[in-house]
Structure formats: structure tokens, C-alpha cells
Amino acid sequence: MSNKYDLVIVGGGNGGMMAACRASMMGLKTLVIEKHNMVGGAAASFVRGRFEFEASLHEIPDFGQGAQRGNLGRLFDELGIQVDWLPIPDAFRTVVAEGDKITMDVTVPHGREAFMACMESQSPGCSKPLELYFEGARELERGLAYLGASRGRPDPEVLRRDYPLFCKIMSMSTAEFMRAVGMPQKIQDIIGAYWPYQGSDLETIDASRYLLMTEGYFLAGAYMPKLRSHEIANAIQKRARAGGCDFWYETEVTRILTKKGAVCGVETKDGRRVETCAVIANVFPDVVYGKLLDDKSLVPAFERKKMQARSYGFRGFSVYLGLDRSAEELGIRDYNVFINSSADTRELFRQAAAPELPLGGRADNLSCTCLNVVNPEATPPGTAHFAITTGFAADAWDKAVTPENYVRVKREMADMMIERYEQVMGVDLRNHIEEIAIATPVTFARYMGTPQGAIYGYHSSRWDGMSARTLVGGSEPTVPGLFFVGAHGARLSGFLPTLTSGDLTAKQVMGYVMGGGKA
Amino acid sequence: MSEDLMRYAARMDIRKMGAIMPRRMAHIAQGAPVPPKLDYAANLTAKALHPACQKLTVAEVIEREAGAKSFVLRAKEGCDLARFRAGQFLSFSLEIGGSTVTRAYSLCCPPSWAKQGQYMITVKPSEDGFAGNWICANWTVGTEATASAPLGEFSYTRLRDARHILGVCGGSGVTPFYAMACALAEGSEDFSLTLLYGSRDRESILLGAELAALEKRCERFRLVNVLEDEDGYIDTELLKKYLPEEDCSLFVCGPAAMMRAMEAAIAPLGLPERRIRRKTYGVTEAALETDWPREAAGKTFTLTVKMRDEVFTIPCAAGESVLVAMERAGLEPPSRCRSGECGWCRSRLAAGTVYVPARTEHRRKADLAYGYIHPCCSFPTSDLTLCVGCE
Numbered sequence: 001m002s003n004k005y006d007l008v009i010v011g012g013g014n015g016g017m018m019a020a021c022r023a024s025m026m027g028l029k030t031l032v033i034e035k036h037n038m039v040g041g042a043a044a045s046f047v048r049g050r051f052e053f054e055a056s057l058h059e060i061p062d063f064g065q066g067a068q069r070g071n072l073g074r075l076f077d078e079l080g081i082q083v084d085w086l087p088i089p090d091a092f093r094t095v096v097a098e099g100d101k102i103t104m105d106v107t108v109p110h111g112r113e114a115f116m117a118c119m120e121s122q123s124p125g126c127s128k129p130l131e132l133y134f135e136g137a138r139e140l141e142r143g144l145a146y147l148g149a150s151r152g153r154p155d156p157e158v159l160r161r162d163y164p165l166f167c168k169i170m171s172m173s174t175a176e177f178m179r180a181v182g183m184p185q186k187i188q189d190i191i192g193a194y195w196p197y198q199g200s201d202l203e204t205i206d207a208s209r210y211l212l213m214t215e216g217y218f219l220a221g222a223y224m225p226k227l228r229s230h231e232i233a234n235a236i237q238k239r240a241r242a243g244g245c246d247f248w249y250e251t252e253v254t255r256i257l258t259k260k261g262a263v264c265g266v267e268t269k270d271g272r273r274v275e276t277c278a279v280i281a282n283v284f285p286d287v288v289y290g291k292l293l294d295d296k297s298l299v300p301a302f303e304r305k306k307m308q309a310r311s312y313g314f315r316g317f318s319v320y321l322g323l324d325r326s327a328e329e330l331g332i333r334d335y336n337v338f339i340n341s342s343a344d345t346r347e348l349f350r351q352a353a354a355p356e357l358p359l360g361g362r363a364d365n366l367s368c369t370c371l372n373v374v375n376p377e378a379t380p381p382g383t384a385h386f387a388i389t390t391g392f393a394a395d396a397w398d399k400a401v402t403p404e405n406y407v408r409v410k411r412e413m414a415d416m417m418i419e420r421y422e423q424v425m426g427v428d429l430r431n432h433i434e435e436i437a438i439a440t441p442v443t444f445a446r447y448m449g450t451p452q453g454a455i456y457g458y459h460s461s462r463w464d465g466m467s468a469r470t471l472v473g474g475s476e477p478t479v480p481g482l483f484f485v486g487a488h489g490a491r492l493s494g495f496l497p498t499l500t501s502g503d504l505t506a507k508q509v510m511g512y513v514m515g516g517g518k519a
Numbered sequence: 520m521s522e523d524l525m526r527y528a529a530r531m532d533i534r535k536m537g538a539i540m541p542r543r544m545a546h547i548a549q550g551a552p553v554p555p556k557l558d559y560a561a562n563l564t565a566k567a568l569h570p571a572c573q574k575l576t577v578a579e580v581i582e583r584e585a586g587a588k589s590f591v592l593r594a595k596e597g598c599d600l601a602r603f604r605a606g607q608f609l610s611f612s613l614e615i616g617g618s619t620v621t622r623a624y625s626l627c628c629p630p631s632w633a634k635q636g637q638y639m640i641t642v643k644p645s646e647d648g649f650a651g652n653w654i655c656a657n658w659t660v661g662t663e664a665t666a667s668a669p670l671g672e673f674s675y676t677r678l679r680d681a682r683h684i685l686g687v688c689g690g691s692g693v694t695p696f697y698a699m700a701c702a703l704a705e706g707s708e709d710f711s712l713t714l715l716y717g718s719r720d721r722e723s724i725l726l727g728a729e730l731a732a733l734e735k736r737c738e739r740f741r742l743v744n745v746l747e748d749e750d751g752y753i754d755t756e757l758l759k760k761y762l763p764e765e766d767c768s769l770f771v772c773g774p775a776a777m778m779r780a781m782e783a784a785i786a787p788l789g790l791p792e793r794r795i796r797r798k799t800y801g802v803t804e805a806a807l808e809t810d811w812p813r814e815a816a817g818k819t820f821t822l823t824v825k826m827r828d829e830v831f832t833i834p835c836a837a838g839e840s841v842l843v844a845m846e847r848a849g850l851e852p853p854s855r856c857r858s859g860e861c862g863w864c865r866s867r868l869a870a871g872t873v874y875v876p877a878r879t880e881h882r883r884k885a886d887l888a889y890g891y892i893h894p895c896c897s898f899p900t901s902d903l904t905l906c907v908g909c910e
Contacts, residue, residue, distance in 0.1 A: 003828060037853060037862075037863060037865055037908065038865060045883050045884075045885070046862075046883075047860070047862070047881045047882070047883060048672060050792075052883055052884055128523065131521075131523075132521075132523060132524050132527060135520070135521060135524050136524070139520065139524075160533070164528070164533060165520055165524065165528050165531075167533050167536045168528055168531035168532065168533050168535070168536065169531070170536050170539065171532075171535035171536045171538065171539055172531065172535075180527060180530060180531055181524075181527050182527070225885075227883075227884040227885035227888060228883065228884065228885060230883050230884075230885040230886070231884075231885035231888070233885075234885045234886070234888070234889040235889075237910065238889065241910050245910075246909070246910065247909055247910035248827050248908065248909050249908045249909060249910075250853055250908045251827070251908070272827075285555075286555040286556075286557075287555075287557075289554070289555060290554055290555040290556075290557045291557060296554060299554075301552045302547065304550070304551075304552040304553060304554065304555070305547050305548065305549075305550035305551065305552050306547045306550060307550065307555045308550030308551045308552075308553060308555075309546050309547045309549055309550030310550075315561065324791055324792060324793045395560065397561065398559075398560035398561055398564070399560075401560075401564060402564070403564060403567045403568055403601075403602050404602070404634070406564065406568060406602070407602075407604065411677060411678060414678060415678060418678070430678075432793070433678060433679045433793065434679070434791075434792060434793030435679070435793075436676060436678050436679045440561075441561040442561050442564045442565045442568065443565070444561075445559070445561040445562040445564075445565040446565035446568075446569050449562070451559045451561075451562065452559045452560065452561045452562070453561040453562070453565075461546075462542070463542045463543045463545075463546040464543065464546070467539055468539050468540070468542075468543045471539055471540060472540070472543070
């Protein structure tokens with residue numbers, strides 16, 4: 001073996017990149033091996049004509065100034081990662097339209113005062129349950145900080161005594177918690193509009209996950225990098241490089257090598273071998289255990305069963321439009337609009353998980369963003385960057401699509417999404433399309449290699465949500481020396497959780513390597 | 520904790536926390552302890568549509584006008600090939616005299632051929648100098664070739680383009696339009712195409728007879744040959760004559776010199792930008808660009824190339840792209856479109872300066888800010904250090 005590293009990171013997605021940055025800054029000799037010709041994973045953009053399209057990021061919290069600076073913002077500061085963040089004016093606009101008839105249309109602002117005032121106007125008296133909601137989020141943060149400090153081995157006595165509310169919320173779904181604090185239905189419906197970004201309906205998604213994510217968004221605001229999410233990848237990479245981290249692109253790891261039951265290296269498709277005692281896989285466990293690991297007998301039976309018991313989370317479908325008029329000229333005022341046929345997230349999830357595509361019917365569960373509202377310089381003057389995204393929670397896409405009908409099916413789906421937006425919002429997109437790109441589950445499978453093109457890791461079910469995955473701690477061991485980061489991790493999917501997972505995992509690896517590469 | 524919250528919290532059951540792990544274990548216990556499934560439908564479709572590379576064999580060579588040749592390429596017996604949209608190209612990897620170079624050639628056949636495991640490209644040697652000449656001289660029946668998946672955005676897209684396309688082309692720029700005409704004739708596309716096709720004289724109309732036959736067969740396709748000798752060049756007047764009253768998209772494809780002339784001819788038409796689509800053919804040469812810093816002419820710079828765990832020091836002539844310099848030195852850097860667009864050759868310029876023609880500038884904003892270049896369309900103006908496929 002000609003190359004020797006303390007740590008090899010397979011896949012440079014958000015988790016892998018943050019792990020690379022933290023690990024190299026802690027002094028671990030680190031190599032990132034990435035299949036694509038750049039790092040970032042979902043943090044990517046692509047150029048068509050005079051437009052550069054944002055591939056995935058809609059917004060990220062934690063990057064405000066001063067007291068609004070969240071944990072991730074402080075982590076970036078600590079690691080010296082500099083990104084030019086632009087604040088997003090409103091949290092979102094949620095429009096519920098059953099057919100043509102709009103039954104709800106609320107624009108929710110960021111920031112405590114504006115947010116509370118807006119909610120009061122929608123449902124007088126709701127401030128009290130909302131305060132309890134946010135207090136619940138703070139209790140969760142406190143409890144999670146204790147769990148972290150106890151390195152996954154909390155003292156049950158201390159937990160019960162000092163973190164009783166944390167203990168209670170951890171077992172609840174978002175809807176259960178909202179009902180428990182007496183949240184009016186109208187406010188549940190409004191807050192619930194964020195559900196597509198969390199991956200499950202409110203009865204299913206853990207309160208722990210939903211409260212923590214929405215607290216940041218509503219109170220401290222959300223942000224976008226000025227130069228697309230690709231800027232995040234480049235910025236992290238620059239710091240990792242400064243720490244001495246090496247990167248190999250267009251290099252595919254085909255085997256993770258083991259010796260005496262522990263990781264000892266990796267092998268690439270072109271036959272290179274790299275020696276290391278620790279591998280962080282920014283790759284689905286299915287792929288690592290099923291394909292990469294050289295000795296499959298090392299996969300614990302428990303892990304095999306877990307993979308079989310799990311299903312995949314949302315698979316993305318996005319339509320990216322380069323429009324030849326400005327947002328103002330088109331009458332687009334909002335950065336992010338959710339368009340749904342119902343406020344009942346269970347019903348919406350049921351539709352997203354339908355066994356058939358809604359072809360010939362109506363597109364639903366749309367998240368529509370216009371980047372120019374946040375960043376007027378995102379595209380040339382007189383043009384706009386618009387995207388419509390939906391998700392499939394089951395294999396309907398794969399049942400409908402063959403290489404033969406691929407272009408047609410994705411066009412029909414995109415057509416329905418454009419039509420639905422135009423119909424509900426009264427905006428003409430169709431006659432201003434200068435560039436169009438359509439990303440389907442196949443596209444995500446192609447570029448990210450995730451099973452079925454999943455963008456949210458494993459489905460967050462009641463038994464496998466953030467609470468359960470967090471409480472597991474390190475009690476579901478893998479192969480010694482093998483670590484995971486990514487959307488399939490404890491904090492689930494999204495930029496914030498995946499970036500955070502990278503930092504935490506690098507610290508675990510540090511301990512493993514310092515201990516001589518033994519668990 | 521606030522008193523309010525304590526009151527509400529009293530109604531929540533702390534014992535449920537203890538149920539989280541048993542519930543998880545119960546679900547996991549139901550999973551079968553079998554290895555994970557590795558063939559996922561979406562991933563298989565992705566592989567079928569976008570294979571990393573395709574191994575092809577020349578099955579037939581057809582002599583064309585003015586020394587050009589068409590090559591029918593086949594997959595292994597019984598295999599199909601990646602589907603394509605008429606107008607897309609393949610990037611071929613060619614080993615010529617100790618160098619590995621890439622060249623992009625438009626697919627020049629009906630899209631339905633892919634399903635039968637067959638493609639065709641047409642190469643006009645003079646226009647593409649080095650590689651084109653080599654292919655025409657060396658490829659015979661049985662030659663094996665390696666190509667990319669179909670690539671490129673020069674295709675009719677219903678949600679974007681007008682239903683009527685006015686195509687304008689010269690020389691081998693006709694090849695993507697030939698595929699479009701074939702698609703119309705076989706019914707796999709349903710727009711209408713009027714093609715203004717510039718050639719020197721009647722003898723040099725590449726694929727002339729085939730296009731004429733397609734026009735006869737297909738109502739949606741109309742061919743207008745514009746002969747330099749008889750009609751002059753395609754100009755604004757001619758464009759106006761064939762521009763339909765109804766909504767129309769202009770698709771232009773040809774060598775750099777023709778594209779420049781066409782820009783001037785198109786401007787007076789007042790078409791919105793979204794109704795014009797361009798594809799430049801041939802090699803990008805710095806000397807052909809008006810704003811190339813000519814003081815660099817004749818100079819040779821030193822290019823230090825870092826590739827994973829190896830470092831190479833090679834010469835790089837001023838008028839030649841950084842990609843060509845690497846290929847000339849026998850390195851195998853990644854590349855596909857060679858026109859700046861696809862970004863496959865994206866590499867980090869650790870030191871030095873380059874000139875990038877404005878018309879080939881397709882870098883991401885964050886890549887511009889962080890010092891990345893597309894070597895296929897970057898020309899050295901100093902000594903350079905480049906990280907290729909690594910950092």
C-alpha cells in the first residue's frame with residue numbers, strides 16, 4: 001500500500017465534507033474519495049445557458065448574526081468556514097387550494113415578534129401554546145446537550161430529575177405534542193406546512209425533530225448562500241484543504257478492506273489501495289454493507305435486519321426554470337410557497353406515498369421557490385430562477401418509468417407541477433421558460449448514488465425517527481473502524497443535520513484513532 | 520421550565536420514553552437477516568440512461584460527400600444502447616499517437632436506433648483537423664471505440680421551445696439536425712423543422728441526398744439548401760424569409776466563425792433570448808477570439824499538474840487550451856464537451872492566470888470565486904499549477 005491515512009472519507013457530501021474539515025483540523029491525516037468531479041453531494045448547482053440552478057437547498061437556519069447565530073453558524077465560525085449568507089425575508093407562504101378554491105393563504109414571517117403577531121392575527125390567543133412549543137424546543141436542546149456530554153450513556157436518574165420534559169417530548173409525535181399544549185388547529189395547519197422538509201406527516205414525525213427545526217426557522221430566520229449551495233461545499237473544502245486534507249475526485253471506492261474484523265483500508269475502482277484504520281462512509285449503509293465491505297460476514301445480523309425493516313424517505317422531483325422576466329415582472333413576490341390540496345399532512349403524505357404517479361391528474365405537495373426574491377443577483381437582470389419541488393414517498397416513480405418513456409413521463413409530471421402553480425398563484429411561467437431542467441429520482445440516483453434516488457435517507461417512522469436514532473447512541477455497533485454520516489443518520493436529513501453529523505462523527509473517529517484504532 | 524409548561528407537561532407520560540427502544544427493537548426484529556437488495560429500480564434506470572461509458576464497434580463505414588464518413592456503431596450482440604434525444608452528442612475517448620484525447624460528435628441517426636443497439640456519427644475530416652482526420656483514416660469495420668453516454672442540451676424541449684424550429688447550420692453542424700429530421704420522420708418527435716443549410720456548393724452538401732429523402736417522407740421537415748456559390752451566405756434577409764409568423768425557436772449550429780456571423784444576422788430579428796439556442800462546433804482556439812491577449816502568442820508556459828498522488832510538469836503553449844496541453848503530454852484528464860459547458864474537466868487553478876473566451880464561460884459562480892477553471896476552454900497567460908481530479 002503506497003498511501004497511508006488516519007481517516008478515509010468515502011463520499012464528499014455535506015456530512016463527509018464537515019467530517020473532513022473537522023478531522024483534518026484536529027490533525028488527522030485525512031483523504032476524501034469522491035466519485036463525482038466535485039464535492040458537495042446534494043450541495044450542488046449546475047449551469048444551463050445563462051442560468052446557474054440551485055440543485056437542492058431551499059434554506060438553512062442558524063446563520064444569523066449575534067444572538068441569532070445558531071449552533072451550526074457557530075460551528076462554521078469555529079472552523080473558519082466563510083460563506084456569504086443572505087437572509088430570507090419570510091419563512092414561507094402556505095396556500096391550501098382544493099381545486100381552484102383557495103381555503104388558506106398565509107405568509108409566515110421570520111423573527112419572534114413578527115411571527116407571533118402573524119399567528120395571533122390568524123388565531124387570537126395562540127401565543128401561549130406557541131410559547132410552550134418554543135420552550136419545548138429549548139428543553140429538547142438542553143436534553144440533547146446532556147446526551148451529547150454523556151457520550152450516549154446518560155444517567156437515567158439525572159435524565160428524569162433534570163430533564164423531565166425532554167424525556168416526555170422524546171416519545172411524542174409532533175401532532176401529539178401540539179395537541180398536548182393546546183395548539184389551535186389553524187396554527188397546527190400553518191406550522192405543519194413545513195412537513196415536506198421534515199419527511200413525514202405530523203402524526204409520524206418526531207416532535208424532537210420538528211420542534212428543533214422549526215424553532216430555528218421561525219425565530220432566528222433562514223439563509224441562503226449567495227453563490228448557491230455549491231459555495232458551502234467549496235468553502236468547507238477550502239478549510240479542509242488548509243488543514244491538510246487530500247481529495248481524490250472521479251475515484252470510486254469499490255471495497256472497504258478489513259483485517260481481523262476491523263477496517264484496514266479501501267480499494268478504488270482503478271486498483272489503488274489506501275491504508276487506514278478508520279473509514280467514514282457518506283454512503284447509505286445498504287451500499288456499504290451490501291457492496292463495499294470486503295467481508296460481508298462482518299455485517300452484524302442486527303444491522304441486516306435493520307436495513308430490511310427500514311424503508312427509504314422522500315425521493316425528490318424538481319423542476320428548475322430559468323425565466324426570461326424578472327420576479328417583479330412576473331408577479332412573484334414570495335421566496336417559498338407551499339401549495340397543497342389540504343392542510344391535513346396525513347392526507348398529503350398518503351398521496352405522496354401513493355402507488356401510482358398522479359399523471360393525468362393534479363400535482364400536489366409543491367414547494368415553490370424564487371431565488372431572486374432572496375438574491376436579486378442570482379440571475380442576469382430581467383430574468384428569474386424558479387424551482388418547483390415535490391417528493392415521492394414510495395416507488396410509484398419506478399413503476400411508471402422505463403428508459404423508453406423517461407423523457408415523456410418526467411415532462412408530463414413537470415407540466416402538471418407548472419400548471420398547478422400557475423393555476424393557484426395566477427402567474428404565467430409557461431410563456432417565459434428560457435431554460436428548463438427536470439431532476440427525477442433517477443437524476444438523484446445518478447449523481448448521489450442513493451438507493452432509489454432517496455434524498456432524505458431512511459423514512460422517519462415512529463420507531464425509527466430522530467428520538468429513537470438519538471437514544472440508540474452507539475449501541476447499534478457496526479464494524480470497528482467504520483463510521484457513517486449523511487441523511488440516514490440520527491438527526492435525519494437536511495443540510496443542518498448532515499453538516500452537524502459530519503462534525504460529531506469526526507470527533508468520534510478522533511477517539512477511535514487515538515485509541516489505536518480499537519473500538 | 521415555566522409553570523405553564525409544567526402544568527401541560529403533567530399530562531404527558533414520561534414512561535413512554537422507556538418504550539422507544541423496545542418498540543424500535545420489535546420492528547427491527549421483524550426484518551429478515553438477509554443481505555440488502557442492491558439493484559434499485561431508479562439506480563438501474565439511471566445506469567441505463569447514463570452509463571459511465573459505452574463500448575462500441577464500427578459495424579459499417581459509409582462514404583459521404585467531400586471526404587466525410589459516417590460510422591455505424593454497434594453495441595455488443597444483443598445489448599441496447601443508452602437512449603438519446605435528437606441533437607445530443609457522444610464524447611469519444613481516442614488513443615492517438617500516445618495521447619488520449621476526447622472528441623464530441625453529434626448522434627446522426629434516428630433515436631430509435633439506440634434501442635436496437637446502434638448509433639451513427641458522421642465525421643468531416645478537414646473541419647476537425649487532428650482527431651477527425653485520424654478517425655476517417657483509421658476507423659474501419661471492426662474498430663472498437665469508447666464513448667460517453669449521450670450528452671448535451673441542443674435538443675427540442677416541449678415545455679421550453681416553440682413547436683416550430685427554424686434550424687440554421689453549416690458543414691458538419693448539420694449532424695444534430697439530421698438526427699432531428701430522422702426523429703420527425705419516425706414519429707418520435709412532433710415539432711416542425713425548417714432547416715437553412717449552408718454549404719459551399721452542390722457537391723459538398725453533407726448528407727444532402729439523405730436529407731432530401733427525409734424531406735419527401737416527412738411533412739414536418741422542410742430543407743432549404745443555401746449554396747455559397749449560388750445564393751451567398753445565410754443572412755438576416757434569408758432568415759426573415761423563412762421565419763414563420765407563428766411562435767418559432769431558432770436553433771443554430773456551426774463552426775465558431777459561422778456562429779459569429781450568425782449572431783450579427785440574428786440580432787435584427789428581435790427574437791427573445793429564450794427562442795434562440797446555439798451550439799458551436801469544432802475546436803476552441805484562442806487565436807480566433809478577438810479579446811485573446813495576443814502578447815502571449817508564441818510563448819510556452821510551464822504547467823504543473825497535480826493528479827491524486829502524482830505530479831507532472833509539462834509545457835503549455837499560449838494559443839492552446841490547458842486540456843490539449845495535458846493530452847499532448849500523455850496525461851488523461853477528464854473531459855467531455857470541450858466547449859466549456861459540461862464542466863466535466865473542472866479543475867482547480869492553484870497558481871497562475873488563464874484567458875477564458877466569454878462565449879465559453881459556463882463556470883459556476885462559486886467555482887469562479889474559488890479559482891476553478893474548465894481546462895477545455897482555458898488558455899494560459901502565465902505558468903500554471905493545476906489540481907486535476909484532486910485537491
